[in-house]
Amino acid sequence: MSGWERVRSSRSRMNRNSNLNHIPSSRTVRLGRVQPQAPGHRTIYCNDREANLPVRFKGNSISTTKYNFFTFLPKGLFEQFRRVANLYFLTISILSTTPISPVSPLTNVLPLSLVLLLSLIKEAFEDWKRFQNDMSVNNNVIEVLLDQKWEPIPWKKLQVGDIVRVNQDGFFPADLLFLASTNPDGVCYTETANLDGETNLKIRKALEKTWDYLNPENASEFKGELKCEQPNNSLYTFTGNLILQEQTLPLTPNQILLRGCSLRNTEYIVGTVIFTGHETKVMMNAMNVPSKRSTLERKLDKLILILFATLFTMCLIGAIGSGVFVNKKYYYLRLDKADQQFNPNQRILVVILTMFTLITLYSTIIPISLYVSIEMIKFIQSAQFINKDLHMYHSETNTPALARTSNLNEELGQVEYIFSDKTGTLTRNLMEFFKCSIGLEVYGTGVTEIERGIAQQNGMKIEVNHKTASAVREKGFNFDDARLLRGAWRNEPNPDMCREFFRCLAICHTVLPEGDESPEKIRYQAASPDEAALVTAAKNFGFFFYRRTPTTIYVRESHVEKMGKIQDVPYEILNVLEFNSTRKRQSVVCRYPDGRLVLYCKGADTVIYERLAVGNDDLKKVSREHLEQFGSSGLRTLCLASKELSPDIYESWNEKFIQAKSSLRDREKKLDEVAELIENDLFLIGCTAIEDKLQEGVPACIETLARAGIKIWVLTGDKIETAINIAYACNLINNEMKQFIISSETDAIREVENRGDQVEIARFIREEVKKDLKRFLDEAQQYLHTVAGPKLALVIDGKCLMYALDPSLRVMLLNLSLNCNSVVCCRVSPLQKAQVTSLVKKGAKKITLSIGDGANDVSMIQAAHVGVGISGMEGMQAVMASDFAIAQFRYLADLLLVHGRWSYLRICKVVTYFFYKNLTFALTQFWFTFQTGFSGQRFYDDWFQSLYNVIFTALPVIIVGLFDKDVSASLSKKYPELYREGIRDVFFKWRVVAIWAFFSVYQSLVFYYFVTTSSLGAKNSSGQIFGLFDVSTMAFTCVVVTVNLRLLMICNSITRWHYISVGGSILAWFIFFAIYSGIWPTQNIYLVIYVLMSTLYFYVTLILIPVVALFGDFIYQGVQRWFFPYDYQIIQELHRHEPDDTSRDQLLENGNQLTPDEARSYAISKLPREISKHTGFAFDSPGYESFFAAQLGVYAPQKAWDVARRASIRSRPKTGQKK
Secondary structure, X not given: OOHHHHHHHHHHHHHHHHOOOOOOOOOOEEOXXXXXXXXXXXXXXXXXXXXXXXXXOOOOOOOOOOOOOOOHHHHHHHHHHOOHHHHHHHHHHHHOOOOOOOOOHHHHHHHHHHHHHXXXXXXXXHHHHHHHHHHHHHOOEXXXXXXXXXXXXXXXXXXXXXXXXXXXXXXXXXXXXXXXXOOHHHEEEEEOHHHHOOOOEEEEEOOHHHOOOOOHHHHOOOOOEEEEEOOOOOOOOOOXXXXXXXXXXXXXXXXXXXXXXXXXXXXXEEEEEEEOHXXXXXXXXXXXXXXXXXHXXXXXXXXXXXXXXXXXXXXXXXXXHHHHHOOOOOHHXXXXXXXXXXXXXOHHHHHHHHHHHHHXXXXXXXXXXXXXXHHHHHHHHHHHHHOOOHHHOEOOOOEOOEEOOOOOOHHHHOOOEEEEOOOOOOEEEEEEEEEEEEOOEEXXXXXXXXXXXXXXXXXXXXXXXXXXXOOEEEOOEEEOOOOOHHHHHHHOOOHHHHHHHHHHHHHXXXXXXXXXXXXXXXXXXXXXXXXXXXXXXXXXXXXXXXXEOOOEEEEEEEOOOOOOOEEEEEEEEEEEEOOOOOOOEEEEEEEOOOOOEEEEEEEOHHHHHHOEOOOOHHHHHHHHHHHHHHHHOOEEEEEEEEEEEOHHHHHHHHHXXXXXXXXOOOHHHHHHHXXXXXXXXXXXXXXXXXXXXXXXXXXXXXXXXHHOOOEEEEEOOOOHHHHHHHHHHOOOOOOOOEEEEEOOOOHHHHHHHHHOOHHHHHHHHHHHHHHHHHHHHHHHHHHHHOOOOOOEEEEEEHHHHHHHOOXXXXXXXXXXXXXXXXEEEEOOOHHHHHHHHHHHHHHOOOOEEEEEOOHHHHHHHHHOOEEEEEOEOOEOHHHHOOOEEEOOHHHHHHHHHHHHHHHHHHHHHHHHHHHHHHHHHHHHHHHHHOOOOOOOOOOOOHHHHHHHHHHHOOHHHHHHHHHOOOOOHHHHHHOHHHHHHHXXXXXXXXXXXXXXXXXXXXXXXXXHHHHHHHOOOOEOOOOOEOOHHHHHXXXXXXXXXXHHHHXXXXXXXXXHHHHHHHXXXXXXXXXXXXXXXXXXXOOOXXXXXXXXXXXXXXXXXXXXXXXXXXHHHHHHHHHHHHHOOOHHHHHHHHOOOOOOOOOOHHHHHOOOOOOHHHHHHHHHHOOOOOOOEEOOOOOOOOOHHHHHHHHOOOOOOOOXXXXXXXXXXXXXXXXXXXX
């Protein structure tokens, strides 16, 4: 085709488009230019690049990088200077270039540059990895139709409107409109694991009008015009129309193939590109998890502000002192001849200039390397400790724990409230058809785990029923009742209802069969485990669903007409009214082979009962009792219903359905409205009951977490009976607890609901909820004032919760909830889950953790301080929105009690130690200011001041942040009560900060006054007295040695890395100074180290001053550990003769099978090695009785004679301890 022909073709198509009445054209031709598209939708010309060119659709190249070549430096620096500390040091660096600065600019610029360089290198490395990943994706090859041939081109060159061919197991390069497939009836199968984590295959069906565009010759003739919605992030919706040969064809999500999904069980498909690059749905969903900051980090900001205030106070004292000191009586200093900074005639100016001088001089009080050190520690904690912990590795699914962020490690050690989903989180989400109710009969003789748990709570014993000979057991089916199996249902009182029940199970679903069409070998791919279980049940009852086409379901029915007869029956599927969270039901309209039209519907009992025909009251009443019985057993229930349709009514309804389906605006809403027109006057067929077993180790984990002081709330969409019984089975609720139940399923509320007045219903329920909350809150307060009152549990359903969350009742609900040990919320929506989480997070100011496994848990996970996703059966949406991901609920104990507690302890020590060492260093300079007339004279050399934080004290604190361990992992779980110290924030209280500050002041006074006083009479080998830099170097050496040794005193366990880092830091100071003082002859410190080390004074001072400085800490730690021990110190003393347990025995006991690499790691971990020893003082702590009494809720104060008796007990010999 020539260029003019192309233009003519494009223009003729544009003009043709303007005559279409279905949708107003989004393009008008004016003066040869294409106008911008209307915001409502976009128009795409398929297989015509020339026509699409003027619109300038986005290309298919993607970029997930944060920076590019030009923006890296400015944007990277902007990100760094958003931190207050970095901005502060930039200001100090600028001030140091002015004449008023007493220090060299280089000494401030260099540490800041080093910190910025490290941060930028980290950012660049992470962005480079993203860039490489983008390049590999963008350069993938796809076949595109060019000149009637399939030509391979990179993904990045793909354009909107192109025709592409995707082969089996290939990934879709963009969002495609599905045109044709090699499978019959224009279907293909896709896997959406990259999108939502679900491995179940989804069926997609092309429009019948486009089935022929499969080979390049036919495909090149395809010249359709596509009008569709603008790009958006909704994965499961799509509205659009295809205008083909002047016929408008409505499009649904069934014709859309999303980027990132892969093609399965199909040789190849042909499609046309509709959304590219960053406009594809998967890319528009690629949002970062909301940024969260830990509580400790926010408190750290306050500590930094306190340091700023301290700095300002020190500078203000010095500036005022300088203004007072400059006086004409000191004529011999000739201050009036000096520069303006010391002119006695301008005291105000003196104060201001001295203020800026002292700010640069005391700048080291703010630790420049604090944020970098903490980031490094947290990153290694996440990548090396959490991600590689075999105790949290699930061998069955080959799933390790995953820390998706390192910002919240220490937050894991302070969690007080856990909000948990039920299905797939506490339970396995492996559904098994267990019981059913048909007519007036209950079928199924099994006993659930929940029933056994309830019986155990009541002290009863349930005999285990042995399976009958007719029992069938396979994945998804655990049903035992000979009355329904092998055709025996024909002999039941209601065989016709049984037949309808089984047909509904076999027809009303969206399951895809895979594999051989035989009952033994077929596999079902379902959107949810419930669906697969129901279809598997139909198969075992003799209604075997074995094949699906886009319009027909084939069922092999047994024993229908007579015993033993098997026949294949095709059911034409006319309409599918899909399940969603609003409808809570799914319907199918099918045509029998004899022409009958039947609607089958299944859904939640509340929804189905509202739509039942009048009459059959006995059936409804008995079925409701059966539903409550199933719920009490912890089973998940569904109701099945049907309705026979007349052809006239169906045709009339179908026209409205097609019209709603073709709508471009509010399509989902209109489809729901149309569905309401036909889903009424239903006949109840029966009810199903599916068992979802508890995950392994859940009750033990919940009991452990409760002992740790953590309160667990269960937020679920299940019925109130099911939720209560799951709570019993999980040890969340027991018979000793006082239960407060707020339910909308009361007789009074039902009576009001039957009247149908919505305003009256809302008013009545609200009043009932208010009365219940007030009554229960008063009762709870009374129990709390009794000595031995029962533990409390609150159960509330979603309808009542909606009113309880009203602003006027919210405070009452919160107060009642906080007084309860367990809370169970039933029938709650995803939004209510997030609201409850936010209520405790913001209202009670408690640290919260949400854990779930499905898309409905995402809002709850993001609302909490810490979100944990379980990589389970419901896809990966929860994991992708979470901060941490684990495979099983029981791993939460390791995540919180071990890693969380250790991280909290370590970060607290790192922060307080940074505060101590910087304050100590700055105060020695401050005391010197008083002896220099507040002139701003520096005490230390510039390079000492600059490298103090960056080199001489940097590494040991990082080692403590990584390896310090108060008790072993096994003891952390054996004594979960230790976790309570984190909840109370014991190790980062302002009292703790004040104690560190006190010892900073004490030690700085020792360093300055002891060194300066003792040096007055000291002389070097030449008989000369020491100069300023001799004294300051001696003081600095004492500071470096002391603060490094002080770090060892706060360590609970000392490894070789502690010795190497502390010894290496002290050695680095001596090596640096030996070199530095010998290479600059003009410097003040030239050969100072050699002068000092040639005197006895140096060695005596180096030994005595650190001892005097640390003596106060030694006494304080001894008194604290002896008379006021922390809980962990008591456990240390109890187990001080036991070796540190670092083995993986417990993991092996759980039955996890290790891969060869893991087995090798395990074997290495068992080799002899240095055992971490608890340091501290060899005192038997007198606080044992108090500690263990406190765990039992008994107050037992320490007695003076206990202290004396324990102090007199001789320490036991350390037999059995490894050398």
